Amino acid sequence: MEKILEVKDLNVTFDTYSGSVKAVRGVTFDLKKGETLAIVGESGSGKSVTTKALMGLIPKPAGKIPKGEILFDGKDLTKLSDKQMSKIRGRDISMIFQDPMTSLNPTMKIGRQIMESLIKHQKMSKDKAKERAIELLELVGIPNPKDRIDQYPHQFSGGMRQRVVIAIALACNPKILLADEPTTALDVTIQAQILELMKDIQKKTDSSIVFITHDLGVVANVADRVAVMYAGKIVEIGTVDDIFYNPKHPYTWGLLGSMPTLDSAEEELIAIPGSPPDLTNPPTGDAFAPRNPYAMKIDTEMQPPMFKVSDTHYAATWLLHENAPEVDPPEAVKRRMRDFAEGSMEKGDRS
Structure with a gap:
């Protein structure tokens, strides 16, 4: 499938009185024609900042893109002036706000x-x-x-x-739609209608969608691929089936375990302990290590690379290293995986 957008090693910083906040740290992904890529993560993970960078909406002079490329239509959008971006914004790339x-x-x-x-x-x-x-x-x-x-x-x-x-x-029939949590302010019934509308419009217009959300339940219904973000980095990326059937990163396990389903009303949901790191001074190792019950010594010393799980699935966790101990997801996460496999969590029509 043809790539319509490529993001390579994107970094975004903001100058504040407390120092430089490294909001996005080396994000890399691509978007194919006609697909929906969901970017998932809790507040402060860098999801919205990433999409604003794609639109050229990083506020200046406090906001900067010190490193990275955003390749669209043969151009690197990070190198374009505001006047040049204004011709692309709305015409080729449009945004649906929260x-x-x-x-x-x-x-x-x-x-x-x-x-x-x-x-x-x-x-x-x-x-x-x-x-x-x-x-x-x-x-x-x-x-x-x-x-x-x-x-x-x-x-x-x-x-x-x-x-x-x-x-x-x-x-203007844009090639790419950026949807920044477009259903967050709506009740559940209207939310379902809006998601159905977006899927229907995509079929009619063959547009590509980057869908920002913190709700994995929404992802199961609308996305083709999922990128999980934490502390300004993508920590896992794969197809919807990869992420729901075979999640590899402990943070993804935490997100799945914290998601209620209709069949598990009486279950105790998993809460991820602690809070995200201060990105004015990001940790040397894996940013999720202080909140990760499976963290090893190396997690505090070195950032993990993206390990290949399959041709479509990658995860940045030292648990995938050949010398790491075998660790299974928590039982609550396994139940979510079974729910998904059995169809309790609607996958939607992604054909």
């Missing part, structure tokens, strides 16, 4: 907000842009789009506002 109420301008009618990028990037006339905006509202499931195009954001429910945000992101 909170639709803060993403939309409350003083502008939604039709005008959708039309803006059509007029700027597609050079459409106002009449043509309005016609296309109505088509987009229909595509994302807004009823009576001809009437609702002249309404303001406060006249829409949370789920409908998120549909409008998706319509804006889709306006």
Whole structure:
């Protein structure tokens, strides 16, 4: 499958009064045409910063990309000026933000907000842009789009506002959609509708999606591949089946073990002890070592490389070294793996 995006050794830092925060530390991944890559991790792991770097939205001068490449369409996006990025942003790469109420301008009618990028990037006339905006509202499931195009954001429910945000992101038929926790602010029923909508739109438009979330249950339903992030690094990456059937990193075990399922309501969930490290002074070894019950001496001394599990599956843990002791996942994680295998956790249609 053709690669549409390649991220190589991406580093992002932020200058603060406490020192330089190394928010993203050597992230490498690729995105294939028509696939959904989910990036998963707890708050502060670097997920959103990574996607903002892809969009050229790292705030300057505090934010910097001291090292790394983001290759798209034959260009390294890290080398482009703001003016050059503005031609790509919205047209080729679009972003769906987490909170639709803060993403939309409350003083502008939604039709005008959708039309803006059509007029700027597609050079459409106002009449043509309005016609296309109505088509987009229909595509994302807004009823009576001809009437609702002249309404303001406060006249829409949370789920409908998120549909409008998706319509804006889709306006110029982007090659890549970056979805930064697009369902976090929504209730479970609306969340399911939005996820179904995104899968349906992807089939129709053949776009590629980078889906940011902390919810592995969402991942099982929408993604083709999963990258697990911790303390600014990708610690495990593989297909959905790799991550759910055969997870290798203790942090991934912790995420899986902390996820409730319908069949395990009475089970005690696993809590990952401790908290993430201070990234103004990242640890020398594996950043997860202080929270890892299986940590060895080498974990405190050296960062583990990405060990190959299979052609599609890699994990950065010393437990995969040939001299490491054999360690099985906790029983709660094994139950999640069995739940997934038996279909209790919906995989969704990723064909």
